Each structure stands twice: as C-alpha cells, then as structure tokens.
Amino acid sequence: xxxxxxxxxxxxxxxxxxxxxxxxxxxxxxxxxxxxxxxxxxxxxxxxxxxxxxxxxxxxxxxxxxxxxxxxxxxxxxxxxxxxxxxxxxxxxxxxxxxxxxxxxxxxxxxxxxxxxxxxxxxxxxxxxxxxxxxxxxxxxxxxxxxxxxxxxxxxxxxxxxxxxxxxxxxxxxxxxxxxxxxxxxxxxxxxxxxxxxxxxxxxx
Amino acid sequence: xxxxxxxxxxxxxxxxxxxxxxxxxxxxxxxxxxxxxxxxxxxxxxxxxxxxxxxxxxxxxxxxxxxxxxxxxxxxxxxxxxxxxxxxxxxxxxxxxxxxxxxxxxxxxxxxxxxxxxxxxxxxxxxxxxxxxxxxxxxxxxxxxxxxxxxxxxxxxxxxxxxxxxxxxxxxxxxxxxxxxxxxxxxxxxxxxxxxxxxxxxxxx
Amino acid sequence: xxxxxxxxxxxxxxxxxxxxxxxxxxxxxxxxxxxxxxxxxxxxxxxxxxxxxxxxxxxxxxxxxxxxxxxxxxxxxxxxxxxxxxxxxxxxxxxxxxxxxxxxxxxxxxxxxxxxxxxxxxxxxxxxxxxxxxxxxxxxxxxxxxxxxxxxxxxxxxxxxxxxxxxxxxxxxxxxxxxxxxxxxxxxxxxxxxxxxxxxxxxxx
Amino acid sequence: xxxxxxxxxxxxxxxxxxxxxxxxxxxxxxxxxxxxxxxxxxxxxxxxxxxxxxxxxxxxxxxxxxxxxxxxxxxxxxxxxxxxxxxxxxxxxxxxxxxxxxxxxxxxxxxxxxxxxxxxxxxxxxxxxxxxxxxxxxxxxxxxxxxxxxxxxxxxxxxxxxxxxxxxxxxxxxxxxxxxxxxxxxxxxxxxxxxxxxxxxxxxx
Numbered sequence: 001x002x003x004x005x006x007x008x009x010x011x012x013x014x015x016x017x018x019x020x021x022x023x024x025x026x027x028x029x030x031x032x033x034x035x036x037x038x039x040x041x042x043x044x045x046x047x048x049x050x051x052x053x054x055x056x057x058x059x060x061x062x063x064x065x066x067x068x069x070x071x072x073x074x075x076x077x078x079x080x081x082x083x084x085x086x087x088x089x090x091x092x093x094x095x096x097x098x099x100x101x102x103x104x105x106x107x108x109x110x111x112x113x114x115x116x117x118x119x120x121x122x123x124x125x126x127x128x129x130x131x132x133x134x135x136x137x138x139x140x141x142x143x144x145x146x147x148x149x150x151x152x153x154x155x156x157x158x159x160x161x162x163x164x165x166x167x168x169x170x171x172x173x174x175x176x177x178x179x180x181x182x183x184x185x186x187x188x189x190x191x192x193x194x195x196x197x198x199x200x201x202x203x204x205x
Numbered sequence: 206x207x208x209x210x211x212x213x214x215x216x217x218x219x220x221x222x223x224x225x226x227x228x229x230x231x232x233x234x235x236x237x238x239x240x241x242x243x244x245x246x247x248x249x250x251x252x253x254x255x256x257x258x259x260x261x262x263x264x265x266x267x268x269x270x271x272x273x274x275x276x277x278x279x280x281x282x283x284x285x286x287x288x289x290x291x292x293x294x295x296x297x298x299x300x301x302x303x304x305x306x307x308x309x310x311x312x313x314x315x316x317x318x319x320x321x322x323x324x325x326x327x328x329x330x331x332x333x334x335x336x337x338x339x340x341x342x343x344x345x346x347x348x349x350x351x352x353x354x355x356x357x358x359x360x361x362x363x364x365x366x367x368x369x370x371x372x373x374x375x376x377x378x379x380x381x382x383x384x385x386x387x388x389x390x391x392x393x394x395x396x397x398x399x400x401x402x403x404x405x406x407x408x409x410x
Numbered sequence: 411x412x413x414x415x416x417x418x419x420x421x422x423x424x425x426x427x428x429x430x431x432x433x434x435x436x437x438x439x440x441x442x443x444x445x446x447x448x449x450x451x452x453x454x455x456x457x458x459x460x461x462x463x464x465x466x467x468x469x470x471x472x473x474x475x476x477x478x479x480x481x482x483x484x485x486x487x488x489x490x491x492x493x494x495x496x497x498x499x500x501x502x503x504x505x506x507x508x509x510x511x512x513x514x515x516x517x518x519x520x521x522x523x524x525x526x527x528x529x530x531x532x533x534x535x536x537x538x539x540x541x542x543x544x545x546x547x548x549x550x551x552x553x554x555x556x557x558x559x560x561x562x563x564x565x566x567x568x569x570x571x572x573x574x575x576x577x578x579x580x581x582x583x584x585x586x587x588x589x590x591x592x593x594x595x596x597x598x599x600x601x602x603x604x605x606x607x608x609x610x611x612x613x614x615x
Numbered sequence: 616x617x618x619x620x621x622x623x624x625x626x627x628x629x630x631x632x633x634x635x636x637x638x639x640x641x642x643x644x645x646x647x648x649x650x651x652x653x654x655x656x657x658x659x660x661x662x663x664x665x666x667x668x669x670x671x672x673x674x675x676x677x678x679x680x681x682x683x684x685x686x687x688x689x690x691x692x693x694x695x696x697x698x699x700x701x702x703x704x705x706x707x708x709x710x711x712x713x714x715x716x717x718x719x720x721x722x723x724x725x726x727x728x729x730x731x732x733x734x735x736x737x738x739x740x741x742x743x744x745x746x747x748x749x750x751x752x753x754x755x756x757x758x759x760x761x762x763x764x765x766x767x768x769x770x771x772x773x774x775x776x777x778x779x780x781x782x783x784x785x786x787x788x789x790x791x792x793x794x795x796x797x798x799x800x801x802x803x804x805x806x807x808x809x810x811x812x813x814x815x816x817x818x819x820x
Contacts, residue, residue: 180408613795
C-alpha cells in the first residue's frame, strides 16, 4: 500500500470520516506546502507530551507555566468545592464552561455506557469516579450533578452512575441530581414528545 | 385556467406545499375513484358546519351528542379550574393533551405575535384572552401557564402576553408562569447552547 | 370519528403526507373562510367532469372550447407523427413539454412496473400501449422513445416495454430508443458512479 | 494557544471540517495510543517524499519499484496515445479510472477556474496544459476530452480550456470534446431540468 492509501486508512478512523473524505484529506495535504505538513506532524507528535490528563477530573489540559499536575479548574481555589459535575467527555465539559453557569468541579468519564454493556469499567472510569467521590465527600461535597445527554446511551450512563454512587454516598447527605428536562432552545411545542412536555410542565416557572 | 391548475393553486396555499406537490395532489385525485372525491368534497363543505369554535377556549371541536355550546374540555367539571394554559394553536393543545400531564383549562390564541408586529390583535385573540382571564379570575383561577414554543416568535408571544396580563391580574394573586426550559428528549449536551445548559442546571433535580 | 379526523384520514392518503401534516391541513381549512372551502369542494367535485383522459395518449386534459375527444397534443397536426414517447406519468409529460425539446406524440403508462411484479397490466396500460403502437405503426411511426427515470423501477419498466414492443415492431423498421445517459445538471464527476461515467464518455461530443 | 487549539486550527483548514469537528479530531487523537500518533505523524512528514507529482499528467503518484519519473499511467505503453482527458483533480482521475471505461492519457489541472477569475493561471496549470497538448499533438493525439463537472465552475473551466486550446489545435485535426450530458444514475425525469432533458433526448440510443 502506498503513502496515499496508508494515510487514508488512518484518516478513515477519525470520528465521522468515510473513505472518500479520508482520501480528500490526503490530496489536501499534498496540495499544502512543507511548512504546513511539518507543523501538523510536529503537533501530532507533541500532542501527548504537551497535553496531560488531570489526575483529579481526568480531562485533558495543556502543560502550562504553572507546571501544576492538576488542570486549571481543579487547582482553582475559587471554585465551589461543594459541587461535582460528572460529564461523559471533554467536549461536554467545554459546552458547560462556555455557558458560564457552573462554578463547581468536574469529573470526565471518558465515554458512555451502552445499553446492556457487560463491562462498563472498560467504557468509563468507574473505579476512578468512586475514588474521587469518596475523596471529595471528605472535603465538603454536597451535590453531584450527573450531566449526560438525553438519549438512550446517555440515560443508561446516568442510571449506571446513580446505581454506582448511591451506596457510596448513603448517609453522607450528598445530593445526587441530573440536568433539568424541559423545552430546549428551538423546541416547538407541536413537535415535542410527551416526556418533554411533562418535564416542561413540572419545571415551569 | 383549467381545473387542474385552479385546484393546484388552492393546494399551493396549504401549509408547506409548493407548486410541484400541489400538482401531484391534483393528479393523485384524478387517479382516485368518484367515491373518494365526493367524500373529500363533502367533508370539506361540511367541515365548518360540523366543527365549532368553543366560545370559552376557542379551540375547534366537533358538534356531538351533548349538543353543548362548549367543547368537551371546557364543559368537563372534573378539570382543575385553578389553572389556565395559553397555547398558540389547536395542534399545541393536542400535543399537551396527548402528554396526559395537564388537567386544567386552555385558551387558544389562534396564532403567534411576530417580532415588531404593530397590530397583535390581528394575529391572536387579544380581547378574548383578557376577557377570559378576568372571568376565570372570579372563578378561582390561581395560575396562568403560557405554553409557547422556544423560538423568536414564540418567545415574543410569551412576552406580549405577560405585558398584556400583568396589569389585569395585579393584586389578584394569580401566578403567571412559562413552560420549563432544559434538555429535551434527544438533546446532546455537546451541541446544546449556553441558554439551554443554564436552564438545565437551574432546573436540575 | 369526527369531521376533523375523517378529513385527516383522507389527506393522509395524499402522496407524501403523514398524519401530522394531514391534521395541519384540516386546521388550515378551519382557519379559511367559507368561500375558499366552497371553491375547493366544488373544484374537487368537478375535477373528473372537467378533466378527461385522452383516449389516444391517456394523459389528463381539460375539456375546452375545441370540444375534441382528443387532448391538445394528440389533435395537433403540426406535431411530428414519426415519433412516440412513452412516459410513466402526467408529471413526466409536463417536464418534457417544459423543456421544448420534443415535438412528437406521447403515451402515458399511468405508472411504473415494480421489480418482480407478477401482474404488470395492473400497474401500467399494457394492452392500450400495444394497441396504440400498432395503430401508429400504420401511420408512419419511425421511432419509439422510452422515457423512464434512471432508478430500479424506471429501468425495470424500460426493460418490460422493450420486451413487450420488440415482437410488435419487428420487421417494421421502427426504432426503439431510451433517453441518453450522461452527466445531468449539477453532477460532480468525483461523486459519479461508474455507469454514469461510462455513458458520459460514450455520449461525449 | 495550547496544543489542543493549535492542532484544531490546522484541522479546521481540512476540506469540509468546521471548528467543532476539528476539536473532536484532537480529542480523538488524545484517546489513541502513541503508536497511532507516531504513525500518523510519520506518514504526514513522509507524504511529499513518498509521493511525486508526475511531470507529464501532474497527478500525484507513489514512488515505486519502477523508480520512473513518470506515473504508472503515463509510462504505460499499452494506453491509447490518441486520446487525452483533462480533469480538474486527482479524485476525478480516480473516479474515471474506477469506471474502467477510458484507456487514454490524462492531464490534471489541479483545480477549476471560478467565474470572473482574473488570473486563471493561479488556479489551474495553464502553461503546462498548453505545453502538454503541443507535445502530444506531435505524438499522434486525435482527441482531447474535457471532463469537468456540470456546475457553474466546472462549465466555466470547460469554456476556458476550449478558448485556450482552440488556437493551439487549429488545423491539427485534433477533436475537442466534453463528457456527454443526459440522465445520470438516480435521476428522476419529473425533477429533471430542461437542459438535462434536452441533452437526454439528443443523446438517446
């Protein structure tokens, strides 16, 4: 196999990329100058050296001047230590931060639990989550917010975490909550399912 | 203009129908037997005779055995008279009823108020709504729920109604609420806007 | 069942209309004045009286001043009697006429032949086509153009007609042709299938 | 800017990739092992060393055992030297080869000429094309096929090349042709534009 096809094969593994677009990526690279290619190659090699996995929340974060082992959120003493939000992936963390509506800490699961999954610990950070919750419980944690998407896999992940954490936080007084359901931006009442309407009514204000 | 084109012109006025589909409708009718066409023609003629506009909630409802001037909801004494829900159209009423999550009464606006609309009373039932709220207020009304879609026109309609009703219910103790915002069925956190996330956090449970 | 639902059921049978849009159509009609409804009802009733099926080409056409039993195309002595084009439906006839690129006569099959169909004569006008071709053959017909869409059902219909007509026109010198294949407006070479490319090369000019 | 964002910026330049998918690519890479990243980085660096630009047809091709300066097509003496096909990009060349319907030689323009473009020579290989045609003309070239897409930019490129090459091949007897127009796979007659129908009729067979 030649370099065009070898590189196509790697691009085909990128999320959402089919064989045709993978091939286009390669021809695109061939059309760029050496500076761009070298830059891309260098950034790919250095990525794992430059980016660390926070041992507290497990999100990826860049090595910076602070040289801290913890990410910028986990080492920020101004954040609210009474709240811990559990998200599936880094992109979910980014969406929450961008909304400027949450000031507590996070835990990134690294994935979701498919329905009927036999080995959830291979899909998300089960042990690490349990350990983190125990540690936080001793540091004044009052609420855990499970922030998963409203689709079958997201809801299954939510339920799995509730089952996992309930015994751990029993008698601790820590509240376990999920994101509120209702009409989201752009929702038209006429096309809403009964579940969404029921929740929108319950959460009316 | 011949009958094919004349009928096409009428179908083109149907919601969401363009010239090509309007023409297809006509050829479809030509392919059906006379029984179907006569049935369709008869139902169209009789529609307004068979279907009345409820003088209380203004939704369309069929004349039935009860021969009541009021629709089946408005004459149902088991419904909760402390609550009135305001919806834009009959299809919204149907979506709410289908969810089996609301047992109060309704008011159908008959439309929405476009942004910058100079004559809202030509778009929705303004006078009728004010009269209905005043009447209901004397009959134990405790809450008005404005159930509009989460899009610019829906939110503008919501705001217009708040401005309209606030002085009317002042000092009456009647609560004015809107449907709750949050994640709706199918929403993925990663693609949610900041507004939806903020509301989902506020309404967490 | 009340009139709203009865009428919804009829609209649901229209091509491409689901239950939700059918219901919207009914509420739309309820919002219109009586004049519109009466007009619609009248046009539907009169449709089959006003529109005739041409006994020669079988397309639908309006009764007009000429009071001819034949449609405007079939009675037009300026058209080229050496050519007969076979189309599936009236909408295909309209697309061809709109292109101003054909001046011969037509035959409307009234449908297409699904793959593995056991009774094609229930789907298209088989006997009428055979009769028409025989009649035209005696009147100087030189070419039959089978103008079907390029999808499995269209190509199956094309093949069925070739098999049907070949023995009839054998030794008559009448040519049987199909529409040319190649790049259509909007086609991008990169996304073209091999069949289209092969034909585009064959038909290059 | 950290490595996540720097790499996102580079991926955003890939064809068809927006900021959100670019970020997903980076997180995807972070989730892969070092072997994958090193492989990707190495292939990107080596791409231009491994892949050459054929000095005859200008398509990209891998350096291979043959160590020829020419690509596998241009050095293939079994191909038909009487025909030269001009395509916009390597992906178009691949689509044609995959159809197994052409056995002549190629010329890759490296792009297309936008409408009203003032400097076409910056978009496509103008000088190289003129030189190649002159050289081929002396070697028995009989036909040049301009194989561009049927969209405004593709047709503009076609017209530009006709204007460019006409004086060069004048009196040479070389034929200049374009790909045939007609119904492509999947085309439905009802939705075809007049231009496509006209061409499909002209190319009927």
